[in-house]
Amino acid sequence: MTITIKFFALGRELVGKSELQKSYDESVTVGKVLEDLRAEYPRLAQMPSMLLAVNMEYSGEDTVLKDGDELAIIPPVSGG
Amino acid sequence: MIEITPDPIDVQKVMDAAFSPDCGGVVVFIGTVRNFSRGKDILRLEYDAYPEMAIKMLERIVDEIKGKWDIRKVAISHRTGVLKIGEIAVVIALSAPHRKDAFAACQYCIDRLKEIVPIWKKEVAIDGETWIDDHA
Structure with a gap:
């Protein structure tokens, strides 16, 4: 299964891209994907805190991802 | 009307989307780019957004508002990209039969x-x- 991961603002700058795809052989939690991202992009540790969204809904690390899901790394928001 | 836009916001258009004949008032908030922040002189702001989710969350806020107050129409426009000092970053306009609810x-x-x-x-x-x- 393949999932899309989106980065914005500080996250996009730290990772150096706005989007990437990851494939897994079996179902995977948001927390596991995050662990893999942190290993691959150590600069993510510079983000003071983050929220996560799956298919545009705020979501926890224990959410199980399905094929085609979109995971977004949401830095602290500051609109307005 | 809810939008995330890279173009300058047309305040009148946002207000027009909120006017309603059954309402006694429209309250408008206009957020602008300030020239100082946390003791620093600011040159410009750069806004980034996750537009599809931002619209979904704004729609949720509108639902919350309508559950709390007697509000008839809500219009929200938020800008993205590079904004100079004094430019408009966000406009919220909403109408209500009574002004207290609208404020x-x-x-x-x-x-x-x-x-x-x-x-x-x-x-x-x-x-x-x-x-x-x-x-x-």
């Missing part, structure tokens, strides 16, 4: 926007740039 709901709307809507601003000052964390 309270408008305050709630901008407060919630800053809490849950995936939009980010980077302050560019003379001595560097910072992504703002209002919640730190």
Whole structure:
């Protein structure tokens, strides 16, 4: 299964891209994907805190991802 | 009307989307780019957004508002990209039969926007740039 991961603002700058795809052989939690991202992009540790969204809904690390899901790394928001 | 736009916001258009014949008033909030922040002189702001989710969250805030107050129409426009000092970053207009509801709901709307809507601003000052964390 393949999932899309989106980065914005500080996250996009730290990772150096706005989007990437990851494939897994079996179902995977948001927390596991995050662990893999942190290993691959150590600069993510510079983000003071983050929220996560799956298919545009705020979501926890224990959410199980399905094929085609979109995971977004949401830095602290500051609109307005 | 809810939009995330890279173009300058037409305030009149947002207000027009909120007017309603059964209402006695429209409250409008216009957020602009200030020239100072946290003791620094600001040159410009750069806004980034996750537009599809931002619209979804703004729609949720509108539902929340309509559950709390007697509000008839809500219009919200938020800009993205590079904004100069004094430019308009966000416009909220909402109408209600009675003004108290409209004032309270408008305050709630901008407060919630800053809490849950995936939009980010980077302050560019003379001595560097910072992504703002209002919640730190």
